Amino acid sequence: MTNEKTFSEINEKIKKGKAVVLTADEMSDFVDDHGEDKAFEEVDVVTTATFGAMCSSGAFLNFGHADPPIRMGRVYLNDVLAYSGIAAVDAYIGATEESEILADEYGGAHVIEDLIKGKKVHLRASAKGTDCYPRKEIDTYISLEDLNQAYLFNPRNCYQNYWVAVNSSNKIIYTYMGPLYANYGNASYSSAGQLSPLLNDPYYQTIGIGTRIFLGGAQGYISWEGTQHNPSRERTKNGIPVGGAGTIAVIGDLKEMNSNYIRAASVTNYGVSLYVGIGIPIPILNKEMVKRTAIRDRDIDVTVIDYAGGSRDNPSLGRVNYEELRSGEIKLPNGKIVTTAPLSSLNKARLIASELKDWISKGDFLLEEPVQKLSNTRKFKPIEMKKEGALINDK
Amino acid sequence: MINKRLQLVYHPDNVSKAIIYDLVKNYDIVINIIQARILPDEEGKLVMDIKVSKKSALDQALKYLNNEGIDVTILEKSIAYNQEACVHCGACTGLCKAEALIMDKTSWELLLDQENCLLCGMCVSACGFNALSLETNGDNYV
Ligand code: SF4
Ligand code: SF4
Numbered sequence: 105m106t107n108e109k110t111f112s113e114i115n116e117k118i119k120k121g122k123a124v125v126l127t128a129d130e131m132s133d134f135v136d137d138h139g140e141d142k143a144f145e146e147v148d149v150v151t152t153a154t155f156g157a158m159c160s161s162g163a164f165l166n167f168g169h170a171d172p173p174i175r176m177g178r179v180y181l182n183d184v185l186a187y188s189g190i191a192a193v194d195a196y197i198g199a200t201e202e203s204e205i206l207a208d209e210y211g212g213a214h215v216i217e218d219l220i221k222g223k224k225v226h227l228r229a230s231a232k233g234t235d236c237y238p239r240k241e242i243d244t245y246i247s248l249e250d251l252n253q254a255y256l257f258n259p260r261n262c263y264q265n266y267w268v269a270v271n272s273s274n275k276i277i278y279t280y281m282g283p284l285y286a287n288y289g290n291a292s293y294s295s296a297g298q299l300s301p302l303l304n305d306p307y308y309q310t311i312g313i314g315t316r317i318f319l320g321g322a323q324g325y326i327s328w329e330g331t332q333h334n335p336s337r338e339r340t341k342n343g344i345p346v347g348g349a350g351t352i353a354v355i356g357d358l359k360e361m362n363s364n365y366i367r368a369a370s371v372t373n374y375g376v377s378l379y380v381g382i383g384i385p386i387p388i389l390n391k392e393m394v395k396r397t398a399i400r401d402r403d404i405d406v407t408v409i410d411y412a413g414g415s416r417d418n419p420s421l422g423r424v425n426y427e428e429l430r431s432g433e434i435k436l437p438n439g440k441i442v443t444t445a446p447l448s449s450l451n452k453a454r455l456i457a458s459e460l461k462d463w464i465s466k467g468d469f470l471l472e473e474p475v476q477k478l479s480n481t482r483k484f485k486p487i488e489m490k491k492e493g494a495l496i497n498d499k
Numbered sequence: 500m501i502n503k504r505l506q507l508v509y510h511p512d513n514v515s516k517a518i519i520y521d522l523v524k525n526y527d528i529v530i531n532i533i534q535a536r537i538l539p540d541e542e543g544k545l546v547m548d549i550k551v552s553k554k555s556a557l558d559q560a561l562k563y564l565n566n567e568g569i570d571v572t573i574l575e576k577s578i579a580y581n582q583e584a585c586v587h588c589g590a591c592t593g594l595c596k597a598e599a600l601i602m603d604k605t606s607w608e609l610l611l612d613q614e615n616c617l618l619c620g621m622c623v624s625a626c627g628f629n630a631l632s633l634e635t636n637g638d639n640y641v
């Protein structure tokens with residue numbers, strides 16, 4: 105046996121139904137029980153997954169032409185504004201856009217979920233009218249099957265690690281990390297930890313542009329590096345970044361998705377977001393990938409951030425690991441004992457990792473070698489205020 | 500101590516009776532009126548929380564109200580959980596200080612124990628999926 109396997113060797117085994125596939129949870133146990141050498145010999149693919157709030161999401165839709173045709177100017181879907189500054193009957197519905205009627209109770213994410221569920225969606229559009237597109241208004245109902253194309257294109261998903269949020273102030277605050285009680289009353293965290301895709305391949309050695317993935321119940325792809333991709337985040341010795349770092353942009357066909365794995369959420373006093381289920385297979389190309397995918401929650405550190413100040417540079421309160429977070433209680437360096445709760449669903453992440461494992465084991469899903477690697481050096485820059493008088497406030 | 504929330508509906512002919520006085524004096528019931536709309540010679544409605552030491556005293560009081568021709572509904576508040584809508588994220592558990600909502604540490608599914616619930620409503624604002632709501636169900640006392 106050589107020290108390297110290739111994507112095509114592994115794909116040959118998958119096609120024959122002979123590939124050995126484990127979830128990242130199972131891989132950690134396997135390596136503990138049998139050692140790294142045996143794991144490299146026996147295991148071909150490790151499946152990773154996450155199911156959490158991914159605000160930076162949305163879908164491109166093509167409605168087809170009416171007669172007489174319209175070059176849509178402003179487009180509303182169930183009273184949620186969709187961006188239509190792209191050709192006559194194309195629009196992008198962003199997940200966090202809120203309904204003009206129901207505000208943060210319903211938004212773009214809900215439109216996407218309703219489409220996936222096969223529900224009818226109210227389409228309204230207006231236009232200035234041109235010689236070739238004389239129609240000025242349209243008011244009708246569409247459903248997913250009526251659309252020519254409907255694909256999710258999410259600019260930033262699947263954050264490699266994130267933060268733990270607490271609130272040191274003396275009043276409750278409502279954040280995108282959920283409500284945070286005063287005086288360190290609770291801590292919330294949002295990562296699948298040892299099951300999370302980019303924590304199992306921290307230097308993006310196998311995950312890159314072109315990787316075929318599980319996206320919302322369908323087969324999708326990594327289309328680009330995600331916005332705010334920040335591989336330069338400080339890392340611990342094992343290569344794990346101690347806060348939000350790498351991200352990916354993903355693409356996939358809405359028509360094949362399943363609302364079990366993609367769901368709209370309304371976060372109180374914050375707004376609308378989309379919970380996206382993503383699964384990524386990691387080929388065990390060498391012993392390094394054995395080590396990487398055997399990682400455990402206790403080996404993954406994450407920084408605790410005080411959200412009280414509402415500033416871009418909220419202060420850090422030290423680090424904890426995911427095993428501590430999962431125990432339900434953490435002790436902060438300042439001595440405070442804080443109860444913890446997750447925001448992303450480990451239960452769903454595990455379902456996704458096993459479903460992807462099934463697909464690969466049955467030969468229904470082949471691995472795709474990245475056509476281009478994700479950057480390992482990019483730095484995430486803040487926006488500089490060029491004029492005086494504005495508050496810098498970036499999330 | 501038994502706590503109950505009652506809704507009393509008066510009819511035009513019993514609106515003028517000193518019902519509350521009787522409840523306090525004869526049945527030793529502590530009353531906190533939540534909502535009241537009672538007009539002379541019209542139908543009236545009153546919602547109140549009561550505290551009473553023994554079940555027998557409560558039963559007698561309810562019987563008394565019945566005899567006086569007042570329709571009594573016992574309102575039961577509870578947390579309603581819609582499992583279909585739940586994604587088992589766990590966000591609600593961080594807000595529940597009563598340990599009525601906890602995550603099963605093996606399956607990472609949400610567990611709800613109504614017995615522990617204090618009806619504070621915090622979990623409702625923590626859930627982005629409308630899987631939790633505070634509900635008031637009425638049981639008619641006849
Ligand atoms: S209402 Fe309050 S006590 Fe009851 S389950 Fe919700 S958070 Fe817990
Ligand atoms: S916050 Fe809502 S979706 Fe999440 S576990 Fe609680 S009830 Fe379920």
